[in-house]
Amino acid sequence: MLSNATVWALVVLLQSSIVPRGSRSEVFNQILQVFLWLGTAVGVVVIAYMCWKAYKYRASGGHVDESAVDRPDLGELPQGSGGGRKLFVSFSMSAIIVVSLIAWTYGTLLFVEESPSVEETGGDELVIEVVGSQFMWTFVYPNGHESRTLRAPVDREVKLRVTSADVFHNFGVPGLRVKTDAIPGQQTDTWFRAEETGTHTAHCYELCGSGHSYMDAEVRIMEQQAYEEWYSNTTPSNATATPSGDGASDHGRLRLPTGVNA
Amino acid sequence: MSDDEATRPDGGASDGHAQADGGSAEAAGNPVTPEVPAVDHDTGGFFETDGLPDSASIKRWLVTTNHKDVGILYLATSLFFLVFGGVLALLMRIQLWVPRAAGEGILGPVAYNQAVSAHGLLMVFWFLSPFAFGFANYIVPLQIGAKDLAFPRLNALSYWLYLFSGLLYGVSFFQGSAFSGGWTMYAPLSVPSFLPSIGATTSVLALVLFVASVTIGSVNFLTTMHRMRAKGLSIRDLPLFTWTILLTVWMMLFAFAALLAALMILSSDRLLGTTYFAQTNDAGSMLWTHLFWFFGHPEVYIVFFPALGVMAETFQTFTGRRIVGRKWFIGAMILVALQSFGVWMHHMFLTSINLQAKTLFMATTIGISLPFDLMVFALIYTLVKGDIRFKTPFLFSFGALVLFIVGGITGVFLGAVVLDYEFRGTYWVVAHFHYVMVGGVTALVGGLYYWFPKITGRMYDEFLGKVHFAMYFVGFNLLYFPMFVVWETPRRVFAYQSSFAPWHQIATIGGFLLGSSFLVMFYNLYRSVWDGEIASDNPWEYASTAEWTIPSPPPLENFPGIPDYTDGHLSFRDDSADAAADGGVVDTASGGGELAHETGHEDHHVSHASIWPFVVGVGSFLTLLGASGFRNGSLVDGGMGGVYLGLLLTGAVVTLGSLVAMTVEPFHGPDVTHSEKWPFDGVENTKLGMWIFLASDVVLFGAFIGSYAFVRVAYGWQDWHHLIPAAHVPLPGLINTYLLLTSSFSVVVAMVAAQKEKKGWLLGSLVTTFVLGVAFLVNKALEWQHLFHVHSEAFPQGWDLSTNIASSTFYLTTGLHGAHVAVGLLITLYMIVRAARGAYLGNDEPIEYFGLYWHFVDIVWLFLFPLFYIL
Incomplete structure (x- = not known):
């Protein structure tokens, strides 16, 4: 419309x-x-x-000429006083x-x-999968490497693909102003670009059980060079690296959403 | 009207108003009020009539059905839950004094989550709405000129279900642990695999019971407000407080039906082992958020509107000005009430909903904020040219408006989606909605002071009232404003950045100040009930609504005559004479008029006391407490299992027995012969009540069917067939369709037979209906039995409730329908017994009303059959 x-x-x-x-x-x-x-x-x-x-x-103020004012009367049929125009002007201003x-x-x-365009990402998109589970975050890199710390290069768009292995969580890094829900069976996408190297903390922003207060993760923003070096030394994590008991089988193999507004 | 005003000398003396109102005094009959005798202030002033025991006896409060008594019960009970929820909040604030490691501080992690959840649920459900409904119960009938609510016993029943649901929540703390998944109860944390304690189930069931109470109350209030207004009082002319309650109740009717669906599904997941919200259902989490917020957003206005109504009333009274732009004010509220059902996804901006949905809901969210701007300005401009007296009620209302403005502005921040992305799950949200919601509480506290003299007949202590306000207002802002400053604290955690600690400490101090301000209030009100100055009928100059024209406290029958606004001013007509002989009043030839008229005569000797609502409350409490012992369709292990089963059975017997007793008991609702009923002139009270109830039932089934469609679309509409065994064929459903349609026909025959006073036909057709209904259930039982024990390659374990999401939706949705059929059959059985004794002949209304229900149940089946058997 x-x-x-x-x-x-x-x-x-x-x-x-x-x-x-x-x-x-x-x-x-x-x-x-x-x-x-x-x-x-x-x-x-x-x-x-x-x-x-x-x-x-105020009652003792004496600013009103009482004879000119019409006061409500006990038992009258409820009605209003005028003033519609003034009301409308103020309302319009606030609406604008x-x-x-x-x-x-x-x-x-x-x-x-x-989504970050190709020029912005320099041709190869960096997509990191984030999996929430009671009460930790697991980060899965394109090569299948899993980690409890999110490492990302500075000055580059990083796309996060977030889901949960058990209950509803919310992944947020206040220092980077990035946040999205981590929902079991669903996938949400978000992105960030860090301007400086340094360390941030990610929190969980949705009540997820007894460990909710401590469901944090370290986020390390590295020089591009250092990141590439670190990344080239990583290997796909195998199934023995069980991060969290039951939910572990889901890690690395995201259960993709099945059709709802993915 | 304006003519009267012009001739009236504007002396401004407080009580001289009615007398000074020379122009209309005679015609209006206004000044009769001071002469109304027999207000016994020494005993608290309550009348002893209508078969009710003295108000000093406990029995009175157990059997009362009078709207004013029930209002007082609501107020007292809701204040108890305010203290309950408030103490939990203070425990949390103590825990938040400094950032804590796990196990440090007075609350452990699970205890903290329980406190967070219970604080939210108790305050929103068991304090805020019932507090407002205490006033609604007491004041609305007075403002519209009704003797009582349309269904006084149902009103008492609402109260008792409310009280016992709250007690049930209290019990849940002692069953392992109460629900600890937050007041939003997000799935799948809410299912037993993550929150296994029995107490968590009990908390959910307590909410179910609460919703039952709300639904009954909504039906009652809507019928009353639409059919029992004084002559000459059109809906347009309702006082603003009553207007807000009217809109609140309409919203409640539909919003709580959606919540009921969500809670029933959740209860079923917990008790019976269905898998809607299980982790295995990929759409379960989103389903819950949709269902919950579809309820949750209207709920915001449901709790805030009554506060708005109190503000409007007190602003008008204490400024001595009628509200500016009254029509616009009402129009704005209607807009909000309608729109409130179209903004829920703004609670879900970070979920997997798409950009189009976000854009749409951003737009509707801004749309719904604008009418509030108008309402705020209307209140502010009402101050201009006022004669403003800063009495305690006005201080609270004025303070509430200030707080609401802050809450509103910070809410606009959340409407900007980009900001919302960052505010999500932080203390910004906590601070914002506390400014709005507790801002609303502020106005309602003002309402408590405002109507205290009317309710008790005594004045509160003005000085202590002002002390309360000062402590309250300072405490409030010390508590919630720092939360904006350290908004980056994540919600519901007690380990936060240590640099935030000083702000959280200020908040904690503010919390204790706010809490202790209520001690002043309790002391003040308690002392004043016994020793306060005697209050006149109208202690507030410029108060204009009807409750101030009658004694404080009002007598049981409320008015000295039949209230009438026909000439633009409230007057009381003589009601001692026979209505037919009452020349002054033109009797509308309404459908139910005669019926009500008839009972009007008996009014004086029929008792208005009934113990059964209380007993139903006890029975429901026991039933649900017993039900909490179930998990995945079986009882908990050990000796406790038997105890729970015993509670369940006892409760069921008590509930059913007391419901029957309540039906048999002679009891007559208030007379509606002389009321304004537009647009429901031709509909009798009970019939309107039935229609309104069915409207909420439509939403309930709509939510169930919507849930089914949602999870099925998410799964893949066609792939769904893989979840269903070949043994699931349409034939049993088809047979059931024919059975139900035939039974609908036989109910119509019964109605006609009753009209024509043919007892044999009446009995025959009722029995036919019963038999057909039983056949429906038997057929269904056989079908289910077969499916439970299917042995196929795909379903070696059978196809039961917990097999997969398709079986869960099938059994639960058709099961809910089956439960409706079963309830219908109980009613039929009752009617058969009564018909055999000669009832209904020439009086077919009860059969007609039952027919409405029965046809509705049929129509629902016509939707369910294709959805669950064919598509």
Whole structure:
């Protein structure tokens, strides 16, 4: 139901620099800043206005000419007082702010949802599978190597394909602003690009049982060179490396989703 | 109306209002209220009529069906659960004082998860809604001018099921461990292979019982509000609090039916061993999130709307201004209520739903936030030109609006999907929804102070009320605001980044301040009930709704006459005379009018006390406690198994017996001769109640059929056939289709026979219906027996409930239908016995209402048969 004008406006937004792009951290921080400033401003204005009016029209304030005001009457059929226009103006203003803010972020959503293009990934896509299980994360590399630590090269798009071997988990690395649900029998995709080398911690963000508080993993962002070196020395993990009892058989062999919005 | 206002001297003196209202006083009959005698303030002021014992005796509270008594019971019980849930929250806050290693602190990991889950469930289900419904019970009939709810005993039943469901949840803590999978109960963590304790099952069953209570309550409130308004009070003219309750109850009716479906499936997975949510079902996790959030999002408005209603009422009263843009306010609420069923996937932005779905639900989410902007502005502009008195109720309402604004703005953050991706599962979400939900609680606490003088006949202590507000408001913000600051803390963990500790410590201190503020309230209200200043009928200047025109507390029969708004102002007409002789009132020739009219005379000597709702509550409690001893279709091992079985059987006997006793007991609902009933003029109360109940049942079956379709599509619609043995043929289903259709016909014959007063035909057709229904069940039993013991290459172990997802959906969905048939047969049996004694002749309504149910059950089968036998 989008009119042409709206589509056009969206295209302009997408192509212009108004829409935040870059790494996920940059995008998130830019948008959050704008929301925080605007949200605070709106909140302060509205609450201040409300307190001011409440103070001004306090019972002992004497700001109202009582003979000119029509007070409610016990037992009357409920009715309203006028003021519809003022109400509508304020409502429209708030609607414009909210809708434009969300439309603005929608451009970024489209950007975030796009899979990294070939130019961006340098031809070979790096896809790492992430498997959640009570209460640990297992990372499976393209060559079948499994690890408890997520190693990834700096300055390169890394695609994560996330699922769970038992219950509903949620994989998130706050330092990289990447997060997605880990659902048994389903696969969710997300990506990140780290700008600096260093270490981050991944957490589980969905209650998954008694060990939920400690379901963390180390994320190590390495120089590209170092990563390649490390990667070339890895070998496919065989079935004897059982990470987690029962669920282990699923590791490395992801149970792919069977048709629901994959 | 405006003419009256113009002539009225605006003195502004508090109680002189009615008298000063010269213009309309005579016609309105308004000033009769001060003369209404016999309010005995010394004994708490409750009347002793209608066969109810004195309010000082415990028995009174066990047998009462009066809406005001039930309202008080709801309020008291919900406050108990507030303390229960609150203590759990404080335990959590103590645990969060510093980041803990496993086993450190006062709560172990499993105990912490139990506290998290129980806190959420108790506060949302057992505190918030019932607290609001305490007011709804007490105030709504007064505001619409009804003597009581349409079905007073069902109202008492709602309460007792609510209380016993809460007690059942309490018991679950002592059965190993209560449910510990979070209040959202995500699958597959919720199934026994991950949460094996019996207590977890009991918690789920407690919720089922709670939903039963809510459904009965919804049917009752909807019938009441649609059929029992005072003359001249159209739906459009309802006071805003009643409006919010009306919309809340409509949302409840449908949303809780979806939750009931989800909980029944979960219970079946836990008790009978079906595999909907098992890890082996690839679509199970997503199925749960869809079902849960389809309920869960309307639930947000279900708990918030009554608070909005309290805000609207108190703003109008304490500013002395009618609300700005009333029509828009109501329109906005209706929009929200409708739209609330179309936003659920915004809780699932990070699941495997696709971009199109995300975009759509982002749009509907923004759409639903906008009407709230309008409502907030309407409340704010109502302040302008007010005569604002900062009494305790207004302070709480005003504070609630401030908190709601903060909650709303931080909610817009979550509507931006890119931000939501990062906020998901963090304290941002926790802080946001506590600002909204506990913001709502704030307004409801205001409501408690507002209506306290009406309910008890005494004033609370204003100074202590203000102290409560100050502690509450400061404590609230100390508790929840720091959560925005350290939003990166993951939810439901107690090991967090140590640099966050100072903020969490502030939050903990705030939590204790907030909690202790309630001690002030309890002290204040407790003292005031006994020693408070006597409250007048209307202690609040500018209050305008009907509850303030009658004594505080109101007498059992509520009004001194028949409430009437025909001339734009509430008046009470004489109801002592025969209604026919009551010249002033034009009797609408409504369908059920005569029936209700007839019973109206008996009103005075028929007892309004009934012990059976209480006994049904006890029976359900025992039944479900016994049921919790099952796992995968068999009893738990050891001696406890026998105990559970005994509880189950005892409970079943008690429940069934008391239901029969309740049906046999003579009892008459309130008279509706003089009410406004649009758009249900031609429908009798019980019939409307049946229709409304069936509407919720449609959603229940819809959710079951939807679940079936969802898992089947996920599995592969055609591949599904591999999960079903060749022995599963359409023939038994086809036979059953014919059996049911014939039985529907025989019910119609029974109805006609009753109309024509032909006893033989009536009995014959009822017995035919019964026999056909029994044949349906026997045929089904034979079919199931056969399938259970299939021996084929693909199914060497037979094809039972837990064989695979196809068998689970087949047995559970058709089983739910079979249970409906069984219930229908019990009713038929009861009717056969009564018909044999000469009942129903010339009075076919009961058979008609049963027919509605029976035809509905048939129609459901017409959907199930192709879905489970042919496609």
